[in-house]
Amino acid sequence: MENGFSSPRTDAFPAGLRVLVVDDDPTWLKILEKMLKKCSYEVTTCCLARDALDMLRGKKDGFDIVISDVNMPDMDGFKLLEQVGLEMDLPVIMMSVDGETSRVMKGVQHGACDYLLKPVRMKELRNIWQHVFRKKIHEVKDIESHEGGPDEFDDGHLLSAGDTNLAKKRKDLENREHDDQEFSDPSAAKKVRVVWSVDLHQKFVNAVNQIGLDSEYQPGFLFNTLICIFIHKNISYFILCPSGDIWLSYLLFTTFSCHLNNACIEPLCVILLAEVGPKKILDLMNVPWLTRENVASHLQKYRLYLSRLQKQNEPKTSFGGIKLPDFSYKDPPGSFGLQSSTTMHQNNAANTNFGYSGNKILVQDVGSQIHGGDLEGIVSFLPAAEPKKALIGDVPDPQKTSSSSLMGTTHSLESLRPDVNYASFEFTIPRQHSWSGETPVKEQLKQEHEPYLLLGDGYTNPPLPIPHHIQVHRLRSVPSIYPRTSITERDKLGPIETRPLCTEYKSNHVTSISPVGRTVDLFSVQADSHIINPQAFEAISTITSSTKSRNFDQNCVNNLESVQQNIIPGSGSALLSSHGDVQLFSLQGCGYTENIGLQNIEFSDYNDSELVTELPSHLYDGLRFNCDYLDLMEYPTVDQGLFIA
DNA sequence: ACCCTTATCT
């Protein structure tokens, strides 16, 4: 097509692809339009085949590709297909709810370049550009003399087209033989090394950063863990909501928030964790010819690069001048794998350096003065028994906490990989309670091999004035570039049996920090002299098990109970109760002898069986985060562009 | 079946 992607000829080639969608069903039209737009395509819809034809005729070069339903009242889809084939050389994709071979064959015979089955998946739509692309390639080839063909694509990535085709084709092979023969000729098969130009790398980095920022709900995509920190009666806690789906986490959190709210507890901050994998990056990058393997490979190098970078900065890596224990007992920068509980145990004893590791974040209240090395008051956790499986039957002794209790816990999990995840937090709390989002909390996220047990000494802290309204002012998403640590067992959650009681809790101000670059200097964060509750964040350490809970109601109740039971006033250890997905930790600072007093938090609502419902999809919208959190200024730029070169 | 990470290859 001469029209090619003339209009969209931009960096992001497939973006702007002009698609004409024809379907008599308005609902489908809408859906498709939405999906296509999501792919950054330029979409035109039409519910009548005739109109479609008219449009095409009247606007030659107006479209790059046509997607048409097979069954339409005014004109058979095949007929349309035929006409288009005759009059204009546009790739046409047919679709229908019926996958009968003969039909598909018919479509193909009539010249369809693809045949999609409804419901159409995003993936498929994302790939439709290929048809246009291929056509283009062929034309260029035919002309041969055109050396400038590739110029169409500024990145000069065209070279990899063949590779792309093959790669993509591999997957579609089963049902797309036709395409294969038609498009993957020998010449195209030549594989070309992908060159990660600065531009491309930038896209990569952007994608990484974006993960965790994109607030739109996409099942199984993006976020999957949420952490909420709050203080109650001078004791800080945090809730960990690991799940395969951030929204589930969010719902759980939301629900919990309501109770907190009732108890006049305000979350200090909310952190979202997201896993970053080649696939997601690839999707976000939206670079057609790139393959997952390409990204995976690059990601590997990137991680190495980051760890190198980190190592350089290591000496500086101390909190408030405190030298942190180093747990990376093993290995070089490259290995950030997750460790088994056992390993962790060992590590605990060992001293090593910081390292990154998946989904482990380190947040520290920089403002508070932490005494390095002082591990007294180690935060402990008490994984609660999971109702059903009771895998974690025994609650470790809070006192023993740390490694030992962890051991016990994890060991009881059979095949289940100890879904243990430690997180330490390091952040600066901007003075006051200005959780208004105006004072962005800067957080330094760090990843390390080991749970961090940083504790401060006891301080004498004035009681915290507790706001009456809980509001999540900040939501930070923190995509982890490092391998996941199985914080979650995604998708195993099953239907949520909870009902969001306070959807209004959705955050209004979400700020995010750089997912990746965090290592490097976020430490510059100012340590405000007026920390709200220094003691509160002395240390945080958490462990999470991903045991699933079936019944949120029950769990919540259990939670509460266990919390109340387990609280050991003055123990200085953290206490945790958990139902599979939400865990509550007390982060009591040393020297504090106050009871957690969650009595005020009522979970009774959960007892209402009527509340047990599946997560209504419409809630997603309601829970959609606002996007105003994208404060890019907060992004460290460390990694941008540094990698290359 | 799919995706991820790591190690190794080129």
Place this chain on the structure above:
DNA sequence: TAGATAAGGG
């Protein structure tokens, strides 16, 4: 060295 590929694992 950078990127591809193979291997192992969840």
